[in-house]
Amino acid sequence: MQPLVCPSGTLPSLFSAEGFAGIIFLLTVFLVISGAVIAVVSKRLVRAVAGLAVCFTGLAGVYYFLLSPFVAMMQMLIYVGAVSILIAFGIMMATPEDKITPDNKYLSKLIGPLAGSVGALFFAGFSLLAVKTDWQVFPEHAAADGSIKAVGMTLLTTHSMVFELISIVLLLAIIGALVLARRGRN
Amino acid sequence: MQMVLEILNLYNCMSTYLIIGAMLFGFGIYGLMVHRTVIGMLICAEFVLAAASVNFMAFSRFLAPEPAMGQIFTLFIMAIAAAEAAIAVSIVVAVYRNYKSIDVEDLGDLHG
Numbered sequence: 001m002q003p004l005v006c007p008s009g010t011l012p013s014l015f016s017a018e019g020f021a022g023i024i025f026l027l028t029v030f031l032v033i034s035g036a037v038i039a040v041v042s043k044r045l046v047r048a049v050a051g052l053a054v055c056f057t058g059l060a061g062v063y064y065f066l067l068s069p070f071v072a073m074m075q076m077l078i079y080v081g082a083v084s085i086l087i088a089f090g091i092m093m094a095t096p097e098d099k100i101t102p103d104n105k106y107l108s109k110l111i112g113p114l115a116g117s118v119g120a121l122f123f124a125g126f127s128l129l130a131v132k133t134d135w136q137v138f139p140e141h142a143a144a145d146g147s148i149k150a151v152g153m154t155l156l157t158t159h160s161m162v163f164e165l166i167s168i169v170l171l172l173a174i175i176g177a178l179v180l181a182r183r184g185r186n
Numbered sequence: 187m188q189m190v191l192e193i194l195n196l197y198n199c200m201s202t203y204l205i206i207g208a209m210l211f212g213f214g215i216y217g218l219m220v221h222r223t224v225i226g227m228l229i230c231a232e233f234v235l236a237a238a239s240v241n242f243m244a245f246s247r248f249l250a251p252e253p254a255m256g257q258i259f260t261l262f263i264m265a266i267a268a269a270e271a272a273i274a275v276s277i278v279v280a281v282y283r284n285y286k287s288i289d290v291e292d293l294g295d296l297h298g
Contacts, residue, residue, distance in 0.1 A: 014191065022194030029196075029206065036210060039229055040217040048221075048229050055210075059236055062206060065197045066247045068257045078264045083232065083271045090225055090275035094282035111219060119216030126208030130201045137249050144246070144253040151261075154254040166265045173269035177276040 025065050031058025045091045053084040067144045070151055203244035211237035224281065224288045228274045235267045 013019055035055025039048045060075040144150060155163055196202045210233050217230030239260040246256020282288055 014194065019191075019194050022197060025197040026193070029202075032206060033209065036213040036233060039233070040213050040220070045223060045225050045229075048226055052229050052232060055233070056236070059240070062203065062240065063243060063260070066203065066243045066256075068243065068247075068260075071243070071257045071260050074261060074264060078268055079232075079236075083268055086271055086275055087225060087229060090278050094225070094279050094288055108222075115216045115219030118219065119212040122215050123208050123212030126211060127205045130204030130208060135200065135249060138251040140251045141249060142251070142253050143248075144257065150254040151257050154252070154258055155261075159258055162262060166262060169269055170265060173272050177272045180273070180280050181276040183280060 021065075024061070028058045028061030028065070031055070032062060033058075045095060046088070049084055049088050049091060052087070053080050056080050056084070067146050068151075069146055070148045200244050200248040203240055203247075207237045207240035207244065209237075210234070210240065222289055222291065224274075224278050224290060224293075227290070228271065228278070232267060232271070235263055239263050 032055050035051045035053070035058060038051030039055060040051075042048050042051065056075060056079040060072040060080070063069075063072040063075055214230045214233030214237060217233065218227050221227050221230060242259040242263075243256040246253070246259075250256065278288055281293065285292055287293075
């Protein structure tokens with residue numbers, strides 16, 4: 001029988017640190033799934049944003065398990081702390097009172113199952129691809145040691161051009177957001 | 187018992203993370219088609235970006251030669267997503283001021 005997980009030598013005991021880490025990992029995955037379901041299914045936008053925040057909190061845990069605590073911290077700061085709050089403010093400023101309009105069109109009855117099957121097809125296809133493919137590990141593969149040093153070195157040497165461009169993009173985003181939000185106000 | 191221990195070892199396996207990414211992508215596509223407001227679609231677009239980040243991180247953790255590459259990509263995706271969210275929310279506010287609605291059905295001025 002094909003093993004459920006990748007073979008990694010010995011399996012951890014239930015009452016060891018690795019077993020406890022496995023339980024924590026299952027909890028983070030549960031957070032990701034439940035948050036995504038809440039965000040996608042709920043009709044009210046405030047609940048969708050709450051689901052987004054829950055999902056991204058769990059995703060920060062997943063990043064932690066991928067040996068990059070710095071990215072996990074950035075996930076909490078940027079997504080949970082900034083993007084979710086930004087979208088929540090957008091909802092507060094731009095949501096009409098009677099926002100749940102009744103589905104009166106023929107198409108809107110059809111769109112639910114159609115979208116569900118498309119999403120399920122994407123999920124099934126990518127999952128099958130992930131499981132069936134015989135992934136080759138690069139010969140000089142080295143997992144991250146979890147320190148910020150490697151990230152900083154790569155960011156300021158190999159990817160310094162992109163780093164600078166990102167700062168320009170962020171500046172333009174700030175100016176553009178200000179201009180767009182100000183226009184139309186007397 | 188063996189089964190339980192294998193489930194507890196899931197976090198050492200690349201396909202777990204790839205399946206999480208695929209699931210986030212599927213949810214994002216589903217939500218993009220189902221949600222009828224611009225902000226709802228923005229939320230679901232964030233899921234698609236997060237799926238890409240998870241895949242980059244997983245490949246970097248398990249396969250890639252350079253240890254920090256996936257983290258760099260994820261940080262760039264985060265910056266782009268933050269910029270995108272800021273612009274999108276300000277566009278939504280401007281649209282709401284003009285149309286008094288954020289339902290995509292009502293935003294049909296360019297409809298042929």
